[in-house]
Amino acid sequence: MPSGPSWALMSPHRDDPVRVRIDPAGLEFTASPRDDLLTAARRAGIAIRWSCRNGVCELCEARLKAGRVLNTRTDQEIEPPATLMLCRSQPRGPVELEIEEVMAAGSQTPQQMQATVSDIKTLSHDVYRVTLTLPRRRELAFHAGQYLSVRLPDASPSYFSIASSPSRGDIELHVQAATDWASAQRVMDTFHTDGQVTLELPHGKACLASAPQQPLVLVAAGTGFAQMKSIVDYLRETGLQQPVHLYWGVRRHEDMYLRSLAYQWAEDWAPFSFFPVVGDDADNDWSGHHDQLVRAVLAGGYDWSGVSVLASGSPPMVYTLMDALVEAGLPESAFLSDVLEYAPRGQ
Known part of the structure; x- marks a missing residue:
């Protein structure tokens, strides 16, 4: 069980958010003491099962491992070890829960x-x-x-x-x-x-199990946009306020098949920005175009030590991008792509 002041029992100011952890997935989010834990978890984009929201169906059951919560039905505080319903529980300080059904990113069995x-x-x-x-x-x-x-x-x-x-x-x-x-x-x-x-x-392990806590840069080539669409749709549902930047590279203008949708996201959702990258020149060699896409991403001028990057495209594009961003200061652990799993270097 975690120890130390971050998990100490406390009575925070009623508006101060507290940290909540879900094991064994290792997912963390913040919750206001005024929020029930189900609402806070779903706002963070964590897939919690629920139905009735009044503590009857028991789908949002969890085990309390550390911290205290208020049962809003009985108006009594609960301490570990105990079983609780997330929809009827408000945190009274940092909380650690155990929910077997909540999975870490990429850990589901196909x-x-x-x-x-x-x-x-x-x-x-x-x-x-x-x-x-x-x-x-x-x-x-x-x-x-x-x-x-x-x-x-x-x-x-x-x-x-x-x-x-x-x-x-x-x-x-x-x-x-x-x-x-x-x-x-x-x-x-x-x-x-x-x-x-x-x-x-x-x-696939290059995915999101919860809303990111730092700016996110998405880089897609061709139909790699499909993966980014799933992520953007999901993050819009969570109400994420962290910046999300999408770079979409294609060979020709007609290959950017949902350009209008990406521009609509940028218009409707304040944290989102869209950067189309189109080769469309006399030399239509894709290797040149993925270099162009990488240059466009680098030109964003982000503090690469404080962002996460998720990339979808060919192995040459993905590894060219990863090498350039790591050299620019991105931690290698902050770079996600399925290419790293299905086409590892040296094989």
């Missing part, structure tokens, strides 16, 4: 599920928005920024970022299916003709 194709829309000359419906959606938990695989008979899995927020009832994918990309064409043919598909999800 599972296979059948999905129904409910909609397909063309977003550009070779990108399609595919909407999938899951019959047991409430049984599935994933974090913003994770991805899934589509499982077809006699074929290797095809991987796609989930473009929708974890709170959405359906699953959105952005599928790039150029005419010379046989595997993607086969996936799209299945979506169009079968109407049913087997998924395995969730995958």
Whole structure:
């Protein structure tokens, strides 16, 4: 159990926020003594199960390991060891809880599920928005920024970022299916003709289990935007006030298939800024364009020692970006990308 003054029992001023920790996920957030712990956790973007909000359904049950809380139903203080309902508990100082169902980023076990194709829309000359419906959606938990695989008979899995927020009832994918990309064409043919598909999800550790406590820089190339859309939708739901900067790099103007949506985010959500990076020159070599994207990110002039970065794109782009940002002062631990997991250096 943590010790020391940060976890000492205290009676803070009624408006002073206190620190709350959830184990074994190791997630932390702040809560006002006027907030119930369920409201504060969900405001921080932590996926807590709940239903009734009056302490009856017991879905938001937690074990109190350290600190004190006020039971708002009985008006009595609770001390550990004890079981409590988050929706009926206000913190009376720093609190440590245990909730087995709350998962750390990227720690969920993937599972296979059948999905129904409910909609397909063309977003550009070779990108399609595919909407999938899951019959047991409430049984599935994933974090913003994770991805899934589509499982077809006699074929290797095809991987796609989930473009929708974890709170959405359906699953959105952005599928790039150029005419010379046989595997993607086969996936799209299945979506169009079968109407049913087997998924395995969730995958990926480059994701958010809670709202970040420092500015966030998102860097996407091409359809890597799908991962960023899931993250932005999720962070907007939490009411995050930390700055979020999105850099989206493409080869040609027509490849930026949801540019208007990104500009709409910037107009509607004050913490968000959008920086499109388009190559569109005579030499259409992508290696040159990912260098251009990296230069644009570096030109942001951020204090790299105090931000987090999440990147989605090809391994050359991701590693070029990571090396440049680490040299500029970014801690390597603050750089997240699925590339680091599926295409580690030296392999």
